[in-house]
Amino acid sequence: MDMNKNRNFKVAACIAHLLAAMPLMAQSSQNSADKVWQYEDVFNIEYAASPEVHPDGYKVIYERRSMDIMSDSVRSNLWQLDLKNKTHSPLLSDSKQYRSARYSPDGRRVAYLTNAEGDNQLYVRWLESGNTARITNVTQGVRNISWSPDGKWIAFTMFKPKAHSGIFKEMPKKPKGAEWAGEATYIDTMLYRRDGGGFIKHGYEHIYIVPSEGGTPRQLTSGDFHHSSHIAWSDDGKSIYFSADRHQDWQNRPRESDIYRLDVKAGDVIQVTNEVGPEYSPKINHQRSKIAYLGFKDKKRSSQNYDIYMIGLDGKDAINLTESLDRPISAHQWDKKGRGLYFSYDDHGQQYVGHVTLKGKVTEKIAALGGQSLGRPYTSGDFSVVGNGRLVVTAANSERPADLALVDKRRSITPLTELNEDFLGHKKSAKVHALTVKSSVDGRDIEAWYALPPNFDGSKKYPLILEIHGGPHTAYGPNFSTEVQLMAAKGYVVVWSNPRGSTSYGEEFANLIHHDYPSKDYNDLMDVVDGMVAKKFIDKDNLFVTGGSGGGVLTAWIIGNTDRFKAAVVAKPVINWISFVLTADAYNYYAKYWMPGMPWEKTEHLWKRSPLSLVGNVKTPTMLLTGELDYRTPMSETEQYYQALQLRNIDTAMVRIPKAGHGIAAKPSNLVQKVGNILAWFERYKEQN
Template identity: 70%
Template sequence: MQSRITLPVTLLLASTFSIEMSAKTDDKSVWQYEDVFNIEYAASPKASPDNSLIIYERRAMDIMSDGIRTNLWSLDIKDGSHRPFLSGKSQYRSLEFSPDGKRVAYVSNSEGDNQLYVKWLDTGDIARVSEVQSGISNISWSPNGQWIAFSMFKKMPSKGIFNEMPKQPKGAKWAGTATYIDQKRYRGDGVGILPKGNRHIFVVPSEGGTVRQISKGQYNHGGMLSWTPDSKNILFSADRHEDWQSRSRESDIYRINIDTGETVNITSKPGPEARPLISPDGKRVAFLGFNDKKMSSQNYDIFIMNIDGTRQKNLTKSLDRPINSPKWDSKGKGVYFSYDDHGQKYIGYVSIKGKIKTKLAQLGGQSLGRPYTSGEFAITNDNQLVFTQANTNRPADLALLSKRGKVTKLTNLNEDLLGHKKTANIKALTVKSSVDGREIQAWYALPPYFDSSKKYPLILEIHGGPHTAYGPNFSTEVQLMAAKGYVVVWSNPRGSTSYGEDFANLIHHKYPSEDHNDLMDVVDGMVRKEFIDKNNLFVTGGSGGGVLTAWMIGNTDRFKAAVVAKPVINWLSFALTADAYPYFAEYWMPGMPWDQADHLWKHSPLSLVGNVNTPTMLLTGEVDYRTPMSETEQYYQALQLRGVDSAMVRIPKASHGIAARPSNLIQKVGNILAWFERYKTDVE
């Protein structure tokens, strides 16, 4: 185990407080903050063409780099042997088997910058096959094994319009050159100011050689790349319309010739068509798409068509659930896919005739911070499924589903960390909405060593999105909260996905609204349990959950304290400061913000700040461009002007995904619990 470390955080408080928890902070039999640095999980499994080998990404928290280290490990399907394939301090990721199974391509920074490599499995020889400047993604072998395609960002020269700047004297230290921006999409969360340029498709000989760009134009070309059987053309998804920067959810499927660069538009329906995948016999294409109705929540369906784009057919029209990751079976008779249902992710299958099978396996374990749905899978050539297995108390391990339906667990990546620890017990809860009687699904975690004769404080944890889904899934944050003696409850109020588009769109153009009532109904359901201390109720949530947390304390004084994480406080300001502002203005708002000021203000938590009496902490990443820090600062300053006990925590080097750095995940949970401990009173 690593020793406890103290990390810096910028903290502004109305008054100081100490981090003292009711549970013993040195009790190694339960989750501790330093345990975050020892988490591992499985991702991106790939099966060899001969069905003998699985290679997957083994991702581990790195205490020295404060990030995630990704190595490649292999599993022998027959004897179960588990060994490193490419391992060490360097990053190894994005592995793809060659069609004959004798080689693998992957991306690594083993020689400094990220490049493409090929490894021969019989000898272990490795060749570097690229010399590029930007990040490589979407690796795809040609069927004949001669080429490897990938997508990559290509930077364009960017010059300002001012060219009369005086020459800087030798030795002078000027501020630097001004940044000139004239593109609509100019900033991205986790990236910052976007360089000028576009993603393009490239090919390189699989034995090394010249990397050649084959796509053209000032458009982004990326996503899944699928080769035609003759190894002469690639199918991809893009929006090649001249006004693509304004079209947030538009894309078509194209075919590009790798020799000439000739690009042919195959689909042209309104809305997105994405992730094209050619069938094993080369006759059909499966892809994801939907008819864009400009609703804030819309589910993808799986379509198939002839390879020339004719005879398009929706295979999953009857399955009203979020669908992703289509993969042809080995004989081209149908498509496997993942989908969310009632807060959990599953593998499904649909035949080319439209017959659907559901809940073949349950996925999970890859959302380390909060209990969101997650998971990946792969298919062997004999139609066995390798997947990241769901577990309420463990991050993702790999499991194998045989053709006969037997599930075999393949890895145990966290038993050394958690096998000797007492973890939270997860229970289900369903309540009736006081708004319209709909069933609202929820789950709660009981502290380790739970005693039903005692009273426990309650934390309501609210998911973001708002169009996402929680479930009985692994969550480091929930485990840490429970280990400190709290019962934690989370739910899927109206607006959540995995219950159908109608349920998700109940908040369309009116968010937040009755989702607040659903959440309070969940709190009422918990308070009716004898082990909940009704005088110690707390609330927190991030992103969309931060919006709802601020909305709730503007409507009730029922909570002892609140932590509003990375919120939207004022829809008017958010509409013109968020990184994805073209999308938000078109899909989340009934019109341009200057034309909808009354509507947006009506749904802004800032409009209710005059009602707030609840002690409130604001917590946001310092480089969050999705829900910018200015939103947090508005609310903090408003609370300070009103004299409400309040604090602002600014998480260093954190974008919207605070949990991307292990130390920041710890700081997030630690500050939330410290704030709640400050206001928690003795059990009644």
């Protein structure tokens, strides 16, 4: 037999075999890919929020939030749980938005807000019959709904426009059919635009009441002040307590607010508290005629922890119940017997529920919360008091968004929902591990966490992404993050940390960067990178860095100080503190709390800490990424840095996210575009092993 013919026959047979196997191989490859996070999975996410416990303690309504791929938004529907038989069923669930469910005092009705027939109208549903009634027919959105104790009234807040015309009154009359540019916008207020909302309409938020069976809303507050507050009724229903800043110079007092009492019948307003700093979110203990509220004594520090204060209904005998807990408190609820309060707070990168008695005895870490920060691994969570030492919480899990769970008085946890098992149950998610390093600055412990790619192989080398949180006074932790999961699924190890300036470690740690940011937090971050590079599975020649907002500031600061990263993505940054404070939406706050003086007085101080001052050192390929509607860290900051890098011939790109403010992840498609562009930039510069 001819050997060449035999060889040709074998080759042909082999090729035929491979061709026949290709569909199976492609299917196997596709199945393998489907087992890890994909970009389209962003639209499959669901999570639980805002649990509301029935007065009998056996039922819960909550907001079941999901990603609407058609409207590119987060949809909120109302679902209910029976804690006795663990049944789970929809209450109001369709393509509309339903939120802010509040049980009536007798538990027979539930009030809620929906856009089904207008912007945030108030409805009431009779639970036994399933009948619903539209309670308001207003032109502005309703917020902060609260039942009166007898169930006859519902209080709420609503924006009331106020006529505001310019000073020019002699504009010629426009001829019929003429097409002119339109009327000029006249602005004379300190606060005139808001991130996520655009230019602010002229007017004020006021408190209203309306009969719970429908009728005409009656405005209770007046004056050129905002009353956008949690509303607490007195036991007899004759008074309403709320928080506001009713000082004439309120626009120039960004952290001031007081508790007020409003006479429902007469409309008289009496000031209850008058401390320096904020007092807000009053909650009434009817058994003991006490008010609990959140506040702090304002010291003009950039990071200040809220405490729980308790006073009498007359505003006397104020005491700080949580003075012994040096941690930021974010929410509070009275327990069912009125003997103390449950509250949520951050500690070492995790949000927890704690309890404090009327004498200030604090019980910490009753339950861990999480799962509501979908983009990055920030602390988050909701809880609601059931009674008899039980709570409903959004449970913490580094691999899942928020589910509801029941916590009993022994701190045992019973899962109540599994909202994402349908698409995550068969996938491999990134595993999260803890890391602690010593700061090279002063030996302090710096906590960090890292995620390993699915199918991790310890014998291989992996590229590393340093992901930096914003704020800077916020906290990351071992929390769920879509961005981290997507990065890890693409084969990267991702590390995130809480350098000095982060919250959840006490005010002293957070204020180590007061008027000195960025600074030594840079060293803390490099110590974390060194801690990761020391691990045998990290490819030290493939290091990448990114961060958003305060993390964008630090990313730009890093590449101005070191060339160790192959590429960087600077997201929604501050590049120049002088221009930032004069263009950001909350400039009245930043100028007073983040800076030692006005920018024209402290130019040298601010320039020294501006990443733009180091742009001459940058050699790292850098992408800039910001929402086009961002008023918190305006696009002008991004453009300054982009143009400076272009003038220096540094490899750079600018990505402008459409219809996005500072919170890019508000639209699911924008979350995909954000992380997708980051990873595409890193892939361009990654060295192949």
